[in-house]
Amino acid sequence: METHEIAESAAVSAWLSAATVHPAASADLWQENPHIPRRLLCGVTFDIVLADRQLIETAYQLLAQYEQPLGPALTFVNLRSAAVLVPPGTTVRWNGLVAASQWSERLPRPACLGTGHAILVPALAPQPTAGHVHWLISPDNEQGIGGAPLLTSPVPLARCLAEARALHTAALRSPLSRVVSVVKAVLPSSERA
Template sequence: MTGEHERLSAWFAAATPAPAESMAAWRLAPKFPRRLSTGITFDVVLADRSIVELAYEILSQYKQTVGPAIRFTNLTMAAVLVPPGTAPRWHGLVTGSSWLDRKAVPVCFGPGHAVRIPGIAPLAQDVPVEWLKEPSTESAIGDVPLLTSPVQLVRCLAEARSILTPDDERNPLSRAVSAVRAVLRTPQRT
């Protein structure tokens, strides 16, 4: 493992019951996915993959921190790593956002759950998970990678959902918000 991979592996290993044993096993098999407990070094927001991908594009356009995210290759879901402690606040964040469709609200998992993540040096094919956005020590504080802000994430997930939902599935308020956004994004002629 390179120095960068070693530091990231140490951070991920902190989310296992035996960090030293996990690190030793990962040195032997750095390409294989890992199963990590949530709520220790990160919580996980789970949402439809297309919504997460578009939300990450929006976050980047707004020049917000875009932390690690995982795409599940055998599902239509993706998971965003967010700071630990997000899960108990998630419902309030969604309620306070412009999330208009309560049927498809993303879920946040904290303590008591686990998630499978790709190895730091992932396999090229036939794996159940891959990085949508890899963790990086370049955007880190110490050896901890920066994680996506849950406040910004929920706003961008709501915006992405609004953009991707067909008009016939939206309620009248959702259609109005989309129409206003479209007008605001269109260059004005003077």
């Protein structure tokens, strides 16, 4: 998936700075130096869903395929994880959204973080070699509502993460176990054992 970088609009800057301890001072600092990363508080303008980077990238491909809106998402350069910005309050219901899916230890269950957590995000126009975190999709006020960028909806995200997990789990299985699964699928239930 391509990384998108956009010039920072006043609306996006205001939305990002609202998630800081000192919004006005943060907005002024970012205007003076638009290339510095930002430390944002979760639970104010967004919560974050953390998961394996491959799962999030695949889930975003599935969301696009299903014509669901794609909100901002981040990848961490030195980690195998990524984060999706979701509406504030998602943390309260996240466990219920992913409870139906069973997650193996190989691909840990996605976590949702809200109030009490913070995340470092890159500038929207970062220097080419800067930082350990990059936008997978950056905030875009053109698709936003009332100056706030559109965020990924947690319900389709949870479903697409589960589907991505199933796709990755199937790809990780050995050829022999795939053959056994296919044979079991075509045999009548009385002949399976």
